[in-house]
Amino acid sequence: MYDFFFAPFIEHLFLKRAMVACMALALGAGPVGVFLVLRRMSLLGDALSHSILPGVAIGFFISGLSLTVMSLGGFIMGLVVALLAGVVSRVTQLREDASFAGFFLISLALGVTLVSMKGSNVDLLHILFGTILAVNVDALLLVAGVATLTLIVLATIYRPLILECVDPNYFKSVSGAGGYYHIIFLMLVVANLVAAFQTLGTLMALGLMMLPAIGAKFWAKRVWSMILVSFLFASSSGYLGLLISVHAGYPSGPSIILVAGVLYILSLLVGTQGSLRTLRAGKRPASPKIS
C-alpha cells in the first residue's frame, strides 16, 4: 500500500518535484480556468498558447536555454496578442473570439517564419518546453511564483471580476474600470500558460487548466467552491497521472491530462449540478450563484 502510493514519491526527487509542480500549477491555473469557463472563453487558452510559442522561440534565439528569457519572451508575446485582441474587441464591433483568432494566427505565422529563418534542425518543441519529469529548481520557482501572484491578484480583484463575468454591460454602467480588470485577468492567463508549458512541457499543458475547471462546473454552485473543486481535480490528476506513469510506464504528461479528462467525464455523468444524472432525475440545472 505505502510502497505503491507513496514510496516512489519519497524516494525520487524528480517525482517530488513533478508533484510539487503539479500542485503549484493546480493552485494558479485552476482558478484561472474557472474564470475562463465562466467568461465563456474556454477556447481562449488554445489561441493564447499558439501565440506564446513564437515568443518562447525568440527568447531561445536571443539567449539560448535560459528559462527566464524564454518565459519572458512567451509572456510578452502572449500579452501583446491578448491586449491587442482585447482592445480591438472593446473598441470596434468585432467580437473577442474573432479578434483573438486574427492576432494569434499572425503571431504564430511570424514565429514559424523566424524559426525557419534561423534554420535550426533541432525540433524546437523538445528544446523550448520542459518535461514534467525534468522540472528543475528554476522551473519550480517560476511555477510557484506564478501561482502565488495569481492567487494574490485574484483575491484582490475577485468581486469586480465576477461582476464583470456575469454582466459586463451593467458593470460598465456603474464603473468604468471593467476593461482594466479584464486586462489584469488576461495577464494572469498568459502567465499561467507560460508556467504550464515550462513544466508540463507540451501544448497539452492547457489540459490542466481547462479540464478540472470544466469538470468542477458539475459539482459546485458558487464560484469559490468551483475553484476549490477545480484545484482538487487538477492536483489529484497530477498525483494520479504520475502514479500511473510510474507503475504502468505510460508517458507522464499525457497520463496527467488523461486523468483530468476522466475526472471531467465522470463529473459530466454523475456530478451534482446539471450532470446527465441530475437531468435524468428531472432536476433543473442550477447555474453558479454569485457570492
Added chain:
Amino acid sequence: MEQVPLKAVATFSVLGDLLKAVGGEHVHVDSIVGPNGDAHVYEPSIRDAKALANADLVFTNGLGFEGWMNRLIEASGYKGTVIVGAKGVRRRYDPIQEKEILDPHAWHSISNVKQYIHNIAQALAQKDPIHADYYESRKKAYLNKLEDLDQWIRTAISNIPTEKRKIVTLHDGFGYFGEDYDVEFLAPLGMSTEFEPSAQDLVNLIQKARRYGIKVIFLENISSPKLMEQIASEADSTIGGIVYSDALSEPTEAAGTYLKMMKHNVNQFLQAMKASTGPSSKTTILQTSGPGHRH
C-alpha cells in the same frame, strides 16, 4: 572539358562524411540534416527538395531512421536510384527474445561502417565509372583507418573490468557499439528521440545507475539537457559532457568527422567507465535484457 563533380545528397551528417571520405574531390556532398541536427524528427524544407531534385545520387541510412525521407524524395521529383547506406549490415539481435531488433544507428559499429563504405564506393563507381579507380583507392585507405580505429577501441576497452562497462546516454543510440565492445548502454528515451519518457523509465534508470555505481552520464548534441540533469542529481553522478550519436558536430568542434566522432565518444566513455565505482556489494544485480533493450 572541365570535370563537374557528382552531386550527391546524404540524409544526415554522419552519412555525408562517409560519402566525402570515399568521393573525395569528385563528389559534392549535401547533407539534409546538418551538424547537430536530429534526423529522427526532422522537418524537410523546400531547399532540401531542390537539392534532391538536382542530385545525381541520393544516399539514405535506412533501417527506419529517416521516416520523412520517402515522401520528400517523391515530392522532389528525383528519379535516380536511392542507395541505402546500411544495406547488408549486421542487424542487432536480442538474445532473450530471440529476434532481431530494428535499430537504425548502425554506424556505431565499425564493422558495419565498412559495409557502408563498400556500398558507397560501389554506387559511386557505377554512376561515375571514369573515376572508379580513384574511389577504390580512397575506399581502401578509409577501410584501413577504420581498422586502426577498431583496434584502438578494442584495446582501450579491454582494460576496463566488465562490471564497470555501463554508460548512461539520453537515447538508445549506441546499441551497436555496445554489442561490438561488450558495453551496456542505458537510456531514458528509446531508439528515437520523439517519444516522451514515462516516470517508470526514469525510476528504473536511476535505480540502475545507483546500483551499478555509475558516476558520469552523458548529454547528446541533439537534445535538451534538462532530463539528464535531473537523472544526474538523483543518481549522485555528474554530467560528463556531450557524446555524439546521430549527428556530427560543426567541423570546427570535437566531432567534425566520423572518425573524430568515434574517438571523442570512446574517450568520453572511457573516462566515465574509469570513474564508475562498480556495482555495490550489498545489492544483487538484476538480470537485464541486453544493451538498450526496452520493455
